[in-house]
Amino acid sequence: MKNPRYYAIWLYESIGCSSKGVFDVLEKAFERDEMIFGRALVPLVGIKHTSKSMEYTDYECFWTKPQTKSLGQVKRITYWDEIYPDHLKEIYNPPAVLYALGNTEHLSQTFSLGVVGTRNPSEYGKKAAYALSKELAESGICIVSGFAMGIDGCAHRGAITSGATIAVLGCGVDLEYPLANRQLRRDMIEKGLLISEFPM
Numbered sequence: 001m002k003n004p005r006y007y008a009i010w011l012y013e014s015i016g017c018s019s020k021g022v023f024d025v026l027e028k029a030f031e032r033d034e035m036i037f038g039r040a041l042v043p044l045v046g047i048k049h050t051s052k053s054m055e056y057t058d059y060e061c062f063w064t065k066p067q068t069k070s071l072g073q074v075k076r077i078t079y080w081d082e083i084y085p086d087h088l089k090e091i092y093n094p095p096a097v098l099y100a101l102g103n104t105e106h107l108s109q110t111f112s113l114g115v116v117g118t119r120n121p122s123e124y125g126k127k128a129a130y131a132l133s134k135e136l137a138e139s140g141i142c143i144v145s146g147f148a149m150g151i152d153g154c155a156h157r158g159a160i161t162s163g164a165t166i167a168v169l170g171c172g173v174d175l176e177y178p179l180a181n182r183q184l185r186r187d188m189i190e191k192g193l194l195i196s197e198f199p200m
Helices: 004-015 019-032 038-045 047-055 058-066 106-109 121-140 152-158 177-191
Strands: 075-078 095-100 112-114 142-145 164-166 193-196
Touching: 004 019, 004 038, 004 058, 004 075, 004 095, 004 193, 075 106, 095 106, 095 177, 106 164, 106 193, 121 142, 121 152, 142 152, 152 164, 152 177, 177 193
Parallel strands: 112 142, 142 164, 164 193
Antiparallel strands: 075 095, 095 193
């Protein structure tokens, strides 16, 4: 159990553990100094995962599946990877696994600022979010938002013209949502970063 990375991904994607569940299982695994499979997982991951725990006991099989081995341009970032943001580790329930599409160097930005707001802003609100985010990005501050329509999108558009921006999604990074942000999504993949704790 020296490197928990691949075991954590298996628990997260195959068994469907929550991030807290992953850390709970790993704590027990570290105590035993071995990975835990099959029925021994059930009391650790909860009753709702019982059928899955029985079905996906083959760890090696999971890693030989083409869809597991390759996520295309998407990168898996686990809690134990060097690139995992230090500040994110400080929250109460940090994601065990993140899925990233775009420039992962943005995760190492020294300063970041969250910009969020209404999905139905006024014209002034749109211009202000765009202009402020652009100016802040020019100063080396990474603009973080939720990629929603309205203020979020304006903030990303402003920041991406002059610096770093990260979109934290409420769905997998493989989903084109919202459709109104389709072009912005392409720009984010090229210059910014899309990130999510939800598997593909």
